[in-house]
Amino acid sequence: MDSEKAAYGKFFTEKVRLFSYDYLKCCLYITSPDVLEKGYVLTKKLYSKLIATSQVLENFLDFHGAKNNKDWYLYRELSAAVRHLSLGGYSQKHILNRLVFYNLSNIENFEDQGRKTLDFLTQSLVKMAPVILDEAKRLDIPIPQESFTSSDFPGIATTDRLEYNINDEEKVQQQKHVVKIANEFLNIADHFDQFGFYEPYELEKIRTIVPDTINEVEIRRYEMLVHNLQSSFDTYVIHGGYAFGRRKLKDLRSHFSVVFHLLQMMGRLLHFYERHLRTAGYKDNYKKARNQLSFLVDPDMLLDRTINYGLYFACHFLSTGKELAREILNENIERNIIKVGIPVTRGFHSRPSLLVAKVVRHYGGQVELCAGEGRFDASSVLDIQWAGGKIQNENITQVSFEGDSRALRDIEILAGVNYGEDAMGNGIPLPKELKYLRE
Incomplete structure (x- = not known):
């Protein structure tokens, strides 16, 4: 039994060395003069290496029960921390790299805050690296003799652009x-x-x-x-x-x-x-x-x-x-016009106005309610109720809706059930096509 335990321990020791090797090389690099003294920023390639190496190490440690072992728990938690902070750093680095192509307006504060965020993530990783190396030593995990260098982690940007020779029209x-x-x-x-x-x-x-x-x-x-x-x-x-x-x-x-x-x-x-x-x-x-x-x-x-x-x-x-x-x-959008009756018997009061506006907002396209010579924004409950006043004053019995054909289709269904209420103004069940109005 003791021999089996010893054999397993030897197997685990060799495996943890293998799964820690590149991960610890990254930590050595982060604590090297290249980073600490020369102020090199972490590149996407380095973040990618940290993500990959910390994930395989974390998975290995989890498989062998490190989350329930007092000696190995911290080493496992550090690998998880490196992975999640590196994933966050990779995404933030990507944003800063691509910002010049995004064509977004008034981004000075966004860029400044983004750099502040990336600096926080970078400095957190820099602070963790020597602790990880010390923890590895405590666990008798051999520290690699050589570190990575800055040439192993070049930045993604260059001054060259490949020729644009594929038509990218719609x-x-x-x-x-x-x-x-x-x-x-x-x-x-x-x-x-x-x-x-x-x-x-x-x-x-x-x-x-x-x-x-x-x-x-x-x-x-x-x-x-x-x-x-x-x-x-x-x-x-x-x-x-x-x-x-x-x-x-x-x-x-x-x-x-x-x-x-x-x-x-x-x-x-x-x-x-x-x-x-x-x-x-x-x-x-x-x-x-x-x-x-x-x-x-x-x-x-x-x-x-x-x-x-x-x-x-x-x-x-x-x-x-x-x-x-x-x-x-x-x-x-495909545009259309429909003619429908007004709600019986109370006209466009709160419930019908709200349901029509919800239909229009659901699809997002422009729709106008046309009553006599008036045109009203059908996405606005207030505008529809203004139209309702005009309809009542001028005894209008039919209105038209113009705009997004998708919304008009549902307004026509809604009008077919008297805009969701009975003649007494009480709410009634809506057709299944309009179930989103009840959500």
């Missing part, structure tokens, strides 16, 4: 996809408004919303929605890069692309905060590891960068992209 039959994407962008932006704020939060306020309102699960849900939006755009609208093609469409892509990468970063930082800094179980080993991580990665600063940078600018770019999305939507 794809055939893309109009319906443009409409769908612009519509989905508006829906995501409207739902995300629940998180909106217009000035930085104090730390006390941030602690009241993380994780109760803002948490990894919520942010990653929106990350997936925006990722699907970007994927659809690249598949069905414009496949190529940013420099050519229909500028307005690519400007819209810039808005949801930068939001996507902000959400990526936020998701990783929130995971790290919720899983590794905020809670750590009741055992002393867990609490000790959490305290050590909190010393290396300032939880307050992490929350500030997650909310006052990540969330703030995600809200900002979703909001500023709305006008562009509506413009693109209205340029590409």
Whole structure:
């Protein structure tokens, strides 16, 4: 039995050396004069190496039960910290690298805050590297004799550009996809408004919303929605890069692309905060590891960068992209005109006005209610009620709606059930095509 245990220990020792080798070489590089004295920034290639090496090490340690071993728990937690901070750093580095191509307006503060965020992530990794090396020594894991050098991690940008020789004009039959994407962008932006704020939060306020309102699960849900939006755009609208093609469409892509990468970063930082800094179980080993991580990665600063940078600018770019999305939507929607009766017997009071406006806002395209010589915005409850007053005063019995044919189709269905109410003004069940109005 003892011989089997010894053999297993030898096997584990060799495996942990192999799985730690490149990970520790990265740590050696981060603590080297190249980084500490010459001030080299961490590149995407280095972040990528840190992500890959820390993940395989973390998986190896988890497989062998490090989360339940007092000797190996901290080494495992450090590998998780490196992975999540490097994933966040990779996304933030990508944003800064691509900013010149995004064609976003008034981004000076965004760029400054982005660099501040990246510096925090970089300095956190720099602080962790010597602790990781010391922990490896304590566990008798051999430290590599050689480190990586700056030449192993070049930056992604060069002064050269490849020749533009593939036509990147719009794809055939893309109009319906443009409409769908612009519509989905508006829906995501409207739902995300629940998180909106217009000035930085104090730390006390941030602690009241993380994780109760803002948490990894919520942010990653929106990350997936925006990722699907970007994927659809690249598949069905414009496949190529940013420099050519229909500028307005690519400007819209810039808005949801930068939001996507902000959400990526936020998701990783929130995971790290919720899983590794905020809670750590009741055992002393867990609490000790959490305290050590909190010393290396300032939880307050992490929350500030997650909310006052990540969330703030995600809200900002979703909001500023709305006008562009509506413009693109209205340029590409199929337009139509329908004539329908008015609600019996109370006209366009609150319920019918609200349901019509919800239909129009659901699709996002422009629709006008035409009553006599008057034209009213059918996405506005107040405008529809103004129209209702005119209809009543002039004894109008029929109105027309002009605009987005998708919305008109549903308004016609809604009118067919007297705009969702009976003759006494009580609400009635809506057809299944309109179930979204009850959500």
